[in-house]
């Protein structure tokens with residue numbers, strides 16, 4: 070029987086690419102949902118605040134891919150806590166009640182964005198959020214950890230680097246964190262297919278960039294992720310043809326300056 074997936078945020082920059090890529094895999098039954106319904110694209114309506122709708126949509130689902138996000142702009146009490154954190158809680162509760170096996174969450178490099186450029190960091194290093202946005206990602210990663218430790222669901226948090234939506238790196242900073250469309254799809258498939266006993270995993274989601282901030286080589290053995298693209302090569306080509314590349318020297322990995 071085909072594995073049933075629910076993608077939240079399916080109309081978004083990453084969601085759209087994932088939905089198409091996972092359809093093309095040809096082996097999944099997919100519910101694509103977003104607050105923006107798009108009948109033509111097969112995207113049904115779902116508001117992350119609506120617990121009843123979440124209960125309905127998670128029924129019979131094997132894996133939830135949680136990519137919906139209310140743009141927060143630092144509104145801590147409102148969009149961060151009452152929107153994204155409480156929305157994730159409602160989604161995870163619904164998933165657990167319906168026996169969903171795994172949640173793959175779109176976390177972010179900003180969960181550790183206050184490490185300095187030049188520092189080599191490991192995924193087990195302490196959180197260093199660089200914003201309320203990054204902080205909310207830490208909270209939701211830990212929500213997943215709680216449910217996983219309680220034996221209720223398997224939880225994987227992909228700390229995505231930079232996915233601009235047009236499949237090319239645009240800045241010097243992107244050379245350290247970029248992920249291409251096909252690597253994003255590949256990585257998500259690896260998370261979906263990872264062995265069921267894997268109850269919790271945090272990982273950085275980037276392509277095989279020469280200058281990656283994070284060593285992700287071990288992911289091949291752990292979950293079979295073998296990225297194919299490299300921002301350094303594409304930035305080199307872009308510069309040769311005079312394509313705009315932002316020179317952005319930053320102090321911190323999340324992009325902020327001292």
Ligand SMILES: NC(=O)C1=CN([C@@H]2O[C@H](COP(=O)(O)OP(=O)(O)OC[C@H]3O[C@@H](n4cnc5c(N)ncnc54)[C@H](O)[C@@H]3O)[C@@H](O)[C@H]2O)C=CC1
Nearest residue numbers: 078080081082083104116117137138139175177229231232
């Ligand atoms: N694009 C990137 O470079 C990175 C993205 N991420 C994370 O990946 C996820 C997806 O990012 P993008 O696709 O770039 O964002 P996006 O803003 O393009 O997509 C988010 C989607 O969520 C939907 N949404 C908003 N409010 C909603 C609600 N109340 N209920 C249901 N859906 C709602 C939006 O309509 C939108 O389609 C986010 O969690 C983001 O923080 C993390 C790191 C990097």
Ligand SMILES: O=C(O)[C@H]1OC(=O)[C@H](O)[C@@H](O)[C@@H]1O
Nearest residue numbers: 177178179230231232323324
């Ligand atoms: O750090 C980055 O480049 C990206 O990180 C994120 O978490 C954001 O969702 C995305 O809009 C940024 O562009």
